[in-house]
Amino acid sequence: MLELEILGGSATAPTAHGAASSYLVHGRTGLILVDAGPGSLLAYCQAGHDLAELRAIVVTHLHADHSLDLMAWAYRWTFPQVRPRIPVYVPREEIDRLRRFDELFGIESLPTMNSPILQSWEIRGLARDGVTSLEADGLQFRSYAAHHSVPSAALRFESPDGGVVAFSSDTGYCRPVLEAAADADIFVCEATYLEADDDALVGHGHLTARMAGELASEASVRRLVLTHLSDPAMGAQALVDAAEVFRGPVQLSVAGETIRPSSVVERGGGAG
Ligand SMILES: [Zn+2]
Numbered sequence: 001m002l003e004l005e006i007l008g009g010s011a012t013a014p015t016a017h018g019a020a021s022s023y024l025v026h027g028r029t030g031l032i033l034v035d036a037g038p039g040s041l042l043a044y045c046q047a048g049h050d051l052a053e054l055r056a057i058v059v060t061h062l063h064a065d066h067s068l069d070l071m072a073w074a075y076r077w078t079f080p081q082v083r084p085r086i087p088v089y090v091p092r093e094e095i096d097r098l099r100r101f102d103e104l105f106g107i108e109s110l111p112t113m114n115s116p117i118l119q120s121w122e123i124r125g126l127a128r129d130g131v132t133s134l135e136a137d138g139l140q141f142r143s144y145a146a147h148h149s150v151p152s153a154a155l156r157f158e159s160p161d162g163g164v165v166a167f168s169s170d171t172g173y174c175r176p177v178l179e180a181a182a183d184a185d186i187f188v189c190e191a192t193y194l195e196a197d198d199d200a201l202v203g204h205g206h207l208t209a210r211m212a213g214e215l216a217s218e219a220s221v222r223r224l225v226l227t228h229l230s231d232p233a234m235g236a237q238a239l240v241d242a243a244e245v246f247r248g249p250v251q252l253s254v255a256g257e258t259i260r261p262s263s264v265v266e267r268g269g270g271a272g
Helices: 040-046 070-078 092-105 116-120 175-181 198-205 209-218 232-243
Strands: 003-010 022-026 031-034 054-058 087-091 122-126 134-136 139-146 152-158 164-167 186-190 224-227 250-252 257-259 265-267
Touching: 003 040, 003 186, 003 224, 022 040, 040 070, 054 134, 070 092, 070 116, 087 092, 092 116, 092 122, 139 175, 152 175, 164 175, 175 209, 186 209, 209 224, 209 232, 224 232, 232 250
Parallel strands: 031 054, 054 087, 087 122, 164 186, 186 224, 224 250
Antiparallel strands: 003 022, 003 257, 022 031, 134 139, 139 152, 152 164, 257 265
């Protein structure tokens, strides 16, 4: 059964409400990390997970609030022991930026850590075409071209047992994200603002909570999870705005919660 566990959804740094963007999709035998925002490694460990459970990492885009902890994960993956290589997916246009990240933080005197990210994992590109079907721990997933200031991948995970979890990534309102979310059981959608101008929404590429509700409604999703709020204090109004245009259940992403397609929400351990 497909499950979504929330490690954090802050739009910036870790806060008292949890890590920056990071989620776990529970696969057939282990876990798939979606985004590695600051605090994600700590939240993962505090939730009681072992590194051996991790089967793949998928990073929607290389803004720091979604990817900065990749280096922390890579250090952990290679020291003091080198762990088995697992696939790490990023938008394929961005693979070279991982090399530059390695150049900054590689350790020349430790052979296993010269290039921590490239040595730790098998780096694979996301096509963002909505067609290419990938597999991670028994789940099929596809990537879609979200509208953002850097290559950004909306994601759609499908379980063979039924159940779809979709992620908007950071994005403006666009058709590929609608396709990623179509009829999803759980749609994790960014809601960065309550109000914003076109420079933020169309130029840079973000959504208001109301626009997240409109996307969820147009895509006929079953449950909407609002995330990436720029200010935790806007949560109550974000729920109101989204619910005005989306009739189904809507909630905020809360660190430590696990959400199942059956709509059962459980409060977990200590991601904080
Ligand atoms: Zn971003």
